[in-house]
Amino acid sequence: MDSTANSYTLSQLKPSWSGDGVGPDHHEGCTSAPDGRHWAAITAGVVTAAGRQTSSVDASDQDVIETPQFDFPASRECLAGGTRRRYIRFMSTSVSSLIIAVVGVLGTLFSGLLAHRSSVNSKKMELRHVAEMAHAEREENRRQSELETRRSIYGELNAALRDYYAGLRLTLLALQKGDATEELRVAVGGLRDDIRGVYAKGQMFMPDDVLDVVGNLVALLHHLYNNLVLHCAGQDAEESLEVIAGRLSRASEVLYEVRQTMRKDLGLTSSDVNRPSNYGVFN
Incomplete structure (x- = not known):
């Protein structure tokens, strides 16, 4: 050997x-x-x-x-197996490191995206809140403007209705005494024209409940005016002076109802709109 x-x-x-x-x-x-x-x-x-x-x-x-x-084939097999295992461990470590790096990059990207999305959502919410506040402010301004307009119209209408009622009552008293004059008739005609203008403007702002009672009173006063004018001219009227006097008493009650209805619409009172039985009575 x-x-x-x-x-x-x-x-x-x-x-x-x-x-x-x-x-x-x-x-x-x-x-x-x-x-x-x-x-x-x-x-x-x-x-x-x-x-x-x-x-x-x-x-x-x-x-x-x-x-x-x-x-020693077993030894070579052992060495080959160990090499494969070391290679597997190396690859496992490399893949793990790659996965960790990818996850870190994705986390960074997604965190920026989420932060941007959160910022956009916050901006949208802020803009929506500003728009809602502006809308609420506009609605409040509109409501206040309408309230002021109704208050002004109600004041003019209440004064015009009472003047018209007072002129009709003076005409009735003059007719009962027999001293009705043309000047009185003309003066009452002017009061009727005033109430027409104020009532026409108020129809665009008055709610239904106020419009109903005001419309009924205006119609009643116009009806009384037409009859009184005929009496002043010496012509036959539909109603007598006694009937007209009774209707004027009813008109006085409706005047109170109109005033209370307008005050309630303005939020000034919660009292009943009907006139009490002892209204105007001095103790």
């Missing part, structure tokens, strides 16, 4: 089984390493393989051992 071809030093043999200084029996990832007898035989200067025994130790070089030609 050629001893030169199969002579190795211990330092050369040992790393062939264990690159990290660990014996074959304990090589990383190795499940089929050469059994412990091989390693023991080599360190003693004798290698036993497949039942064959060879010696020995050269006297001139104690570190040189003649080894037979044999192979």
Whole structure:
């Protein structure tokens, strides 16, 4: 047997089984390493393989051992398996690092997107709130403007109705005394024209409940005026002076109802609109 071809030093043999200084029996990832007898035989200067025994130790070089030609396929398989496992661990670490990096980048991008979306939503809410406040302010201004307009019209209408009623009553008294004059008739005609103008303007602002009672009173006063004018002209009237006097008393009650209805619409009173039985009575 050629001893030169199969002579190795211990330092050369040992790393062939264990690159990290660990014996074959304990090589990383190795499940089929050469059994412990091989390693023991080599360190003693004798290698036993497949039942064959060879010696020995050269006297001139104690570190040189003649080894037979044999192979350790299990050792190569063990080394290959360890390499694959190290590669898998390396790839696992790389993939994990890549995943962590991707997640970090996505987290940064999505955090910016969410922050922008939150800012946009906050801006929209702020603009909506401003628009709602502006709308509420416009509605309040409109309501106040309408209220002021109704207050002004109600004041003019109340005064015009009372003047018209007073002129009709004076005409009735003059007719009852027989001293009705043309000047009185003309004066009452002017009061009728005034009430027409104020009532026409108030129709555009008065709510239905106020418009109903005011319309009834205006119609009643116009009816009385037409009859009184005929009496002043000495013509036959539809109603007698006694009937007209009774209607004027009823008109006085409606005047009170109109005034209270307008005051209630302005939020000035919560009293009943009907005139009390003792109204105007001094104790």
